[in-house]
Amino acid sequence: MKDAKSLLDGLVRGLGGGASGGLGGVPGGLGQMAEQAKGLWDQQGGMTKMAAGGGLVALLLGGRGTKKIAGTALKVGGAAVVGALAMRAWQDWQAGKQAEIAKAPTPAALPSPEGTVFLPSDAAAADDLSTRLVQAMVAAAKADGHITDDERARITEQLGNIGLDAEGEKMIADELNTPLDVGHIAGLARTPEEGAEIYAASLLVVDPDAPAEKGYLAMLAARLKLDPELVKHLHARVAELA
16 A cells, blocks of 8 residues: 555554653664654655544544554654564564563663664555554454444544545455454564564554453464564563553
């Protein structure tokens, strides 16, 4: 989907319900991307800014707040946040580190994923990956069954009012109207690293302690063939931003 990266940026920004904070003040890693990303943000069109304001997230997630990461995403972009979370977890797992949540009030500096498999520098490749991450997030939003048939119809009807193009509307509507299929979502990953990233994106929009969502995550991790220790690292990194 063209401009899926902007849509993903808006989704992740909206997850905090407008909360501020994050990694903007942390030197190195994502912090180095902040000023450049802020300039790009100022140039964004209505679609991204409306999603960032929470409109699309309110529709998809029923208005509930989940993770207070909006400030970070506003500075560096949602695609960079998801990529950085997965990349840091992957690196720590490969290094054999213990999966622990940082005790400091601000999370440890996350590495910039720009130019890696977690966030390709090629625009078309980044959009392709972002499309699949958005699909994973919408699917995860359905995991607890809170999107009823009536709500799904209302969301589909209102998609045209939030600034998405026809392709974007169709992608969201199709995912909402498709029965939840964890195998399909797992199949979106083309590499083990993308599997970690799809899991991280899904984890951002669920309550990992709620029974239905916990079950969905367990099935997704199994279908993605993620090492249990890697899963622990992914949970730890996301929990730092909660």
